[in-house]
Amino acid sequence: MIFFCDRKNHNSRVTLLVGCLSIFCVSPALADSCQKSVVVSRDGYVNVRSSPQVIKDNVNVIGTLPIGLSFEQIRPPYYGWVNIRTPFFGWIKDSQVSTLSCDAATKLLLEEGLDTISRFGKQAITGNLTSAEIFLRMAQGLDGFVAEVYLSSVTDWASQNPSLLVSVLQRQSSVIRQSVLDTLNTGLGTKESPERIQFEQFLKTLPTNHIIVQEWKKF
Secondary structure (H helix, E strand, C coil), rough: CCCECCCCCCCEEEEEECCCCCCECCCHHHHCCCCEEEECCCCEEEEECCCCHHHHHCCEEEEEECCCCCEECCCCCCEEEEEEEEEECCEEEEEHHEEEEHHHHHHHHHHHHHHHHHHHHHHHHHCCCHHHHHCCCCCCCCCHHHHHHHHHHHHHHHHHHHHHHHHCCCCCCHHHHHHHHHHHHHHHHCCCCCCHHHHHHCCCCCCCCCCCHHHHCCC
């Protein structure tokens, strides 16, 4: 929920954003002037790259950001590329981002960003390899209700199609693998939960030196 406080009249105007987990108290004037750099790509996501260039087979893609997600720029656009500091360091095409008011950015995230995460997660479950890659690369830097939606989606994938999840995940960078496994560890619940038991039973069918088996041991 976001609270806009009128300190002069000691009255409050309240705007409820469904799904928001944080509470802020700001003046109406500050709310009107608030702006964010936001992903607005028609594809529903933008690739984050380690360098400001498109390389064959996307070998320099280090993550993806869903539409509506905000980020912090390090400097103005550089030959069509934006260098970002958060949610993690990298480069994105400036044609796929824009500056929106905070209200518009939140609306875009709630109405399209969360749906994008869920959609790619569901497509991954059914075996869509492209969607699976994109979805896994979204794991980094998420928080709040966005992270909750991702957690739910990746947990569903682990429960319904663990073979594909592990197959695609093992090909990702160590950073992405760690982000996904950390999220999955939370989503699967306690050691006694049926979902965790089922997933770990699947892992037991893999070679003991399998990279996902090895990295899961820490949990």
